[in-house]
Amino acid sequence: MSEKVDVTEPRGTVAKIREAHRILSQDGSDLLYIDRHFLHEGSHHAFDRLREAGRSVRQPKLTFGVADHYVPTSPDRATEVTAKMIKRLDRNARDFGIDSFGIGDPRRGIVHVAMPEQGLSLPGTTIVCGDSHTATHGAFGAFAFGIGASEVAHVLATQTLWQTPTPIMRINVTGQLPAGTTAKDLAMTIIWRIGTDGATGHAVEYDGGAITALSMEERMTLCNMTIEMGARSGLIPPDDTTIDWLKGRPMAPQGAAWDTAVTEWRALRPDPGAVYDRELTLDAGEVAPMVTWGTSPEQVAPVNATVPAGADPDELSYMGLTPGVPLTGIPIDRAFIGSCTNGRLSDLRAAAGILEGRHVAVPLLVSPGSEDVAQQAEAEGIADIFRAAGAEWGASGCSLCVSMNGDLVAPGERCASTSNRNFRGRQGPGARTHLMSPQMVAAASITGQINDVRIIAQQTNAKGMS
Amino acid sequence: MKPIQTINGPAAILDRANVDTDQIIPARFMSRARAEGYGSQCFYDLRFNQDGKPRSDWQLNTLTEGPVVLVTDENFGCGSSREAAVYALMDFGIEVLIAPSFGDIFRTNAGKNGLLPIVLPKHSVQEIKDILRSAPGTEISVDLPSQRLCAGEMDTTFEIDTRLKYRLECGLDELSATLQQENRIAAFEEEHLVSSTWRIPTKNKEGQKGPP
Secondary structure (H helix, E strand, C coil): CCCCCCCCCCCCHHHHHHHHCEEEEECCEEEEECCEEEECHHHHHHHHHHHHHCCCCCCHHHEEEECCCCCCCCHHHCCHHHHHHHHHHHHHHHHHCCEEECCCCCCCECHHHHHHHCCCCCCCCEEEECCHHHHHHHHHCCEEEECCHHHHHHHHHHCEEEECCCCEEEEEEECCCCCCCCHHHHHHHHHHHHCCCCCCCCEEEEECHHHHCCCHHHHHHHHHHHHHHCCCEEECCCCHHHHHHHCCCCCCCCHHHHHHHHHHHHCCCCCCCCCCCEEEEEEHHHCCCEEECCCCCCCEEECCCECCCCCCHHHHHHHCCCCCCECCCCECCEEEECHHHHCCHHHHHHHHHHHCCCCCCCCEEECCCEHHHHHHHHHHCHHHHHHHCCCEECCCCCHHHCCCCCCCCCCCCEEEECCCCCCCCCCCCCCEEEECCHHHHHHHHHHCECCCHHHHHHHHCCCCCC | CCCCCEEEEEEEEECCCCCEHHHHCCHHHCCCCHHHCCHHHCCHHHHECCCCCECCCCHHHHCCCCCCEEEECCCECECCCCCHHHHHHHHCCCCEEEECCECHHHHHHHHHHCCEEEECCHHHHHHHHHHHHHCCCCEEEEECCCCEEEECCEEEECCCCHHHHHHHHHCCCHHHHHHCCHHHHHHHHHHHHHHCHHHCCCCCCCCCCCCC
16 A cells, blocks of 8 residues: 555645656655656657567557657658658557557647647646657646656556656746747746756746746747756646646547546645745846857857857867857858747747748748648748748758758758757757747848847837737 | 676776767667667767767777776766667666766666666766776776775765666566556556546547547
8 A cells, every 4th residue: 555645735736746646656766657658759669679578558548659750841851761760650559559640640740749739738647758858748737757768668568657756846937028038048048047957856846927927838848948957847837828728629628527627737736835845036037038059058148148258168169169259140051940849839920020021041941840830820821921031841840959850950050949959969960059049040040140039120120029 | 687786897987077868879870779789879979070080089989998887977868868878878888877967867768778877976986087097997896786886996885776776686677577566556547547537538539530
């Protein structure tokens, strides 16, 4: 019989969800039940293990696949490898009885964009996927985190996962994001403040007026980037914004089940007096448009700053920069708008607001986060704005975030990107990545250099600014 | 997974913090099946220039044989959850990692595969590095049951998760261990999904495919 935690003690949301999913504890590890398991093409290792062991998937109805990492943005960039990996996922899904969104499925998209659209990411659930940006789903008040292939196989076979309970860090963001700054800039500001190991070993729970003011898409961006702080997960407790967004989604609860769910979801809010293992407070008013200059998300600064004096010479040599160089004015060779961080409709709309009536100075690839985002962008005229500006409107997928699908940044090329990691070689061997918000990428692609979008927007009276 | 009691072998230093898993195994190699091996691709773009020649600035290129123990800096294995990073290190010959901290998911992945991640305080890691630098070729030995590590004259202990230690010592596959808890899983699952039916995705609306 599992020992129950004293439930009269005030608890935060992560603590409540963990406790509700704990089957048993053994030697300091908890066995947690998993409500949602999302898969992409990287799951081939796990399925091979299941086949070798002769095991089946315990709960196909809680398991969903989608092709994203290897999907080409253009048919002429497809390769044997991309085709093989997508087919492999299709075959594994078919053989194991799993619903998987393949090429041609209107539900397809990047896993952390597509699954929420379907109403699969719900408050109070445990959600895992073999991808570190699974933290994205924490935006819905779910306890969501990335796992490796061995754990994927374990969840497929048992619908459970062993977890050492991690300490919980509350990040409280007060005030208001200034005009021209975004949830992406907020995330990058936090990483600047605490580093890529600032939240290592912690589950993060967000709080504060600036957080509750965020839209669902902005919340997904913030929770997505929480992994770059070293955290296991990022969560925003559910509220009316969450509930309104989920209502009526294809696979979300309906009827009486919906009513029950909403009641249970509202009870997930942190109890007054809940105590956290660590606390951080930040004023959103301090946030500026941010740009990475190095090869780690923590090597970042406001756009009107310079490359720091103490920067590692090795990093700077890779990036082709020197200390004291202003970030504004650094020329770029190409640009990318997309990824599970910033590939949603509001991201595209914001970028289009800057690009409207202008033309790009460098190649810009736009990969909408999902088929649904693409369709809505077409209907709203956003896709037309990108095309008129000379951008390539590609198919949806992970694309240049991780460059597994045939899209590549050439050695030495500088790419302004809305993705989440600027690691060496991630966008291609020798590639130089500068992470920033969608609006900032749009501004950079017009001018051919890194620029403060607030100034560019004023110059063009763009509609993208709030 | 073979049981681990003691590990002895040559050690190498990697003086680099925040080595992310993209560096350990570039994404373009990840379509390989496990059986194809990942050792030749380990640290590929740090080891080799774009023309395929070994880079002179890569510390590990000076070794004549693959290290058994890798001593490195904080946040090793940060970034992507790719378990191929663990495969690459193990296929390269590494059995033990020593660092002040590891990327969270990477550390878990290492344990699942029998690659031993040892966390030591920064000053201890520095001490080991000093020993290795002053006496190159010094072997490091690790005794898992007693949680002891020796490098030259240095003799220290390390912390390790109880469950992980037990599994590694026995060479126990975690999946088999969990399936011994089938009755408790089934009982929990029934109550969990019945009391909150909203947890089960609503299926088969018009135009939506279900499983075959």
